[in-house]
Amino acid sequence: MNKPFSPSKCLDEVNLHKQYSVKLMPHQEEPVYQLVNKINKIIANSSTPTRMLQDLAKVIGVAFQVDGCSLVTVSSEVSSETITASWCAEENLELSGAEDEMFSTEQHLDVAVIECASERFTIEDIPTIQKCLAIGRQSLPPTIKAVLAIPTRFGGKNNGVISLIKSQPYVWRESQKQLLKAVESSCAIAFSQVAQAQQIADQNQYLRTCVQHQSLIKRLTIISRTNLEINQMLRLALASTAEALEADRGLLILLKYTDPLFRNRRQQQIPQAKASVVAQWNGTTETPLINQLDISQISFSLRDCGLCQRAFVNSGNPLIIDDTDLKDTLTVNPVFAIEALPVVLLMPLEIQGKVLGFLVLQQAVARDWQATELNIVQMVCAQLSNAIIQTQTLRQVQTLVDERTAQLQRSLEVQARLYEVKRQQTEQLQKLNDLKDEFLSNISDRLRHPLTRISVAIRNLRQMGQLNERQTKYAHMIEQDCTDEIHLINDLLKLQELATHNERPQLETTDLNTRIRDLSATFEAKLADKGISLSLDFPDSPLTVQTERESFDRILQELLTNASKYSEHDTVVHLQVTHQVNQEVDQVIIQVNNIGRGISEEEASYIFDRFRRGKGRWTPGAGLGLALVKSLVQHLNGTITVESTPIEDSSFSTICFTLTLPQFSDKNDS
Template identity: 65%
Template sequence: MKKTLSSPLLRQDEVDRQQYPVKLMQHQEEPSHQLTRHIHQIIAKSLAPATMLQEIAQLLGTVFQVDSCCLVPVTSEKFDRAITANWCASEYLGLPHPDEIFSTEQVECACEPTIEDISTIKNSLETGYQHLPLPIKAVLAIPTRFGGKNNGVISLIQFHPYDWSESEKQLLKAVESSCAIAFSQVAQAEVIASQEKYIAKSAQHQSLITQLTILSRSNLELNQMLQLAIASTAECLQADRGMLILLKYTDPLFRTQPKKQIPKAKATVVAEWSRDQSQSTTQLETLDKSFSVSECGLCQRVFTSGKAVIINENIDQNSISIAGVFALDILPAVVLVPLENQGKVIGFLVLQQAVPRNWDFAELNIMEMICAQMSNAIIQSQTLRQVQMLVDERTAKLQSSLELQAKLHERTRQYVEQLRELNELKDEFLSNMSDRLRYPLTNMLMSIRNLRLPGIAPERQAKYVDILESECTKEINLINDLLTLQKLDSHQERPQYENIDLNTKIQDVATSFEQKLALKGLSIKMNLPTESLTLQTEVESFNRILQELFTNASKYSERDSVVQLQVYHQVEEQIDQVIIKITNTGLGISDEDATYIFDRFRRGRGGRWTPGTGLGLALVKSLVQHLNGAIAVESTPIENSNLSRICFTLTLPQFSE
């Protein structure tokens, strides 16, 4: 039983296997007619060329009872490869290819061969021998002729010595014309495929030109456009690597010199594309992308010849200097096409391959067209860049002028706003001062008038004198507070630091307020450090801060509540400081009030009214800043209540002894 051995050039799914009668010659009176009819039937089925030849090879191998049958068309050099068919008996399948080379002495021709026939048969066997599992020991071959020319070879092969009979030779002669028709169809299919390939390639080239035209008219940045252009060009032309190299001339007089001179210019790879991301590609990426034209013989050839340079063989790099970026040891086949503008070279389009390649006229022509488009795009981009730089420079100057005017306008507006705020503050200050001065003076004036009334009882006289003394004290305290604030704002005096025992000082101040707080049903709960702290501060200012905070707590605390005082030592980010927190329970401080609670003559707008000058917390803030400390307030609502916990946090630096 024998079956087909498909050539590597065939698709297995195209082979429509059929079983043909064995020993046809023994059972038919006219074997040649029968065999020819079978061949014509195979041709008439309009199969693919490879499938058709494979079926004919199977038929001939089965009929002639040989070990292998090989059909090789004779094609012209313009075709990329020939479609061959190889059939082999099943018992020989899977054997390794032999190293032994067949001898032409083992070949017999079924007809009187010419010198051309012998050469054709030999070449066909060299092609078919690549797919045979055993050495050839006997061959019966015949060249087929169509239109007066050889168009194929039929080879019957035996893997053991064999003497071919005259009847076998006559039968092979009989089917030669039928096989010639099959080979002619294969040749015609190759012509059609070649034309279709040419049309497809032309359409692909036209599409590439259209794509590059669209790219050149797009708003892409130049380097991005060049990268897309070289990638599209190299991929379309099936190159292994593509590069775009631009020149920067260092000799300003070169543009007026003869074209064939080698210029002083620096070449830089601005765009690159590689087909395979392999280790060799990684090596290409590490190469130096800049070089001098005077150091590269390939680039110099473009200037001396004035046209594209094509290299398909390995160059002796010892005899000619080649820039390392070309990596000829990896990609020895190179085509270098100049980018020109007004007759001057501005760069190169480079395509490289790992194996030699014959570039046809159409491919070179399309590369020249691509170079022309890229040159125009580069010059246009450079011109637009120069214009844009000039526009940007003028725009920047105008913008700077407008920004300066805007800043002057904004500063003027700020000055006007500051003057308005100062006027408002002045008016508010005078209004507050008038209220704070007028109310005590009014009480004093009324007391003086009442003292002048005749017949006043002594106890009423004493009451009016107490009013006079109290209101006078208020006036003096108000004036002293204003003077203190003015002195603190002007920074006329530096703090006079001294060491105090913090626990003792706080207990003394709290004790002095116990009676005043008790009248309102308030009590003080102190949480002091177990070991008393020694604080370096200004005693008078520290006392005044605590007094004002206790006074504020006594005014705004809810009756029968507790004023809590907590003191602890803290070291944070190498900053040594003492934290004092005074917390009372009362009506909350709104976020709006918290923004100006430490301002002069400013008092909370919500809740009950309480008498006072409105300078207490302002004086606290100024004194704390005088001691290089900080003061903050936080109001936390109490759940299921309209009250809040108001906590004043005083932070003072703890200086080392």
């Protein structure tokens, strides 16, 4: 950055004109010295560059006794703006203000009236002098008949033009040319200081603009990180942007597409969309039309506004419109208030090829938008587009979450009602089960007592010897039925006791091999009547088991009874006992195999349930034997399973009941 110039250094810089000094006659040295001295004082003491050039124009014009004097800077890389100062003699002021015959930039002076005091003058300098005279035409004589000009050079480049003007034809003297050449170096310094001052002003303006832009970016970042509602955030972002860019008015327009196939449109095709103004900001411009607009009620079709259509087609790039360009636009919606604010900047809000809306900035007077300002607008539009998409996405996700939450809530309510119904049903079933158990207990006691008395009476009659052969046969049948019914009642009571009383088994040491042989001996005669034989398979070493003897005996009796009922004639019931150690746990495995009609998977699923029997089985029984077996096995902390394996080339199967009992020892107790 160039440092601001200091007037105190101007006197040192004046010495630079010595290298451009010319040889003057002795009588000319005093006027030159006086004029240069005046110029240097003005350069050193002037407060502003504009004031300095104006004073120099007057001093030089008076010194040369001309009708007008013009000082104009030449634009360069340092400063593109031209600064001019003009002076006119008093007798020409009224005429200059009264007549409007001054030449314009299109009406160039005749080259014949222009004369240059510098030896470096070329034909290429004529357009520069003509342009400078056109720029500095204010306060100059209305007619120009003679011009003595000299381009000033500083640092090897032209930086200004000094023009002396006569309103009548005039032949410039050599002394005037020498005097003008003498002051050229001082004026070159003045022009250089003006250019530096202008550069400093431009840099200061650029710095202020950068600070404003940085402040805008910071405010937009803070706004984007807040938890504001989307419309409120858009209003704040619009206000910050329009204020930072010094616009007169700002609008934010969003599009809602009504054409579901707009993604497949041709590039130049305008889709069906509704444009709605969601935010508005007004600066210092007071326009009744603008102030009366209610943005909540402003909406229009995209196809009905040529201005928006042009911005839509030009998506990705800013659209700048001034009052002359609007002649080509067919329709403009009244929301833009074009008559009051004819200069418009439209920037599409676009993301992934979809135009979401437009950011609009308007001016009452023409404005030259800088590249940095357009970059800021593009950055703001990108942030707003992301915020809109994120809000829409979050809104969709929130809607989906709300729907799923509502569905889950309804599901939980249904499950709660079902659970309550199930709980009530479970309570009712438990009550019914308790009533059933109570009923079975009462009815079992009531049935057992008369059956017992009947059995006792029959035994007494038989002992008295008063029954003939036929009566004895009937008595035996009645006694057997009473015994079976008493056993059935006892089984029911035992099942009820095992289900309601979770008592620990009374374990005692039992010689397993001996116990099984004794129980098996009682079934040999019954099995022999059906032509069924019994095969026993024991380990070589004796086995002792810790178990409840009564429960174990009943389990084995029921398994052998079941085998005798359902085995085919002339088959073998095989009883095998094995000892297994699995993960330091001792187990006794007893398998009872018989050959009979196969058991289906469906039957196997309920074969241990109460009062359930296999389909098509007409063997007498109540269906409590295997149910009692399962309850007794569970009472002894064991397990029991059944498996039916078909025999090849036969309609029969091998049925295997596997009983597993823990808690045993393979050592004899001493």
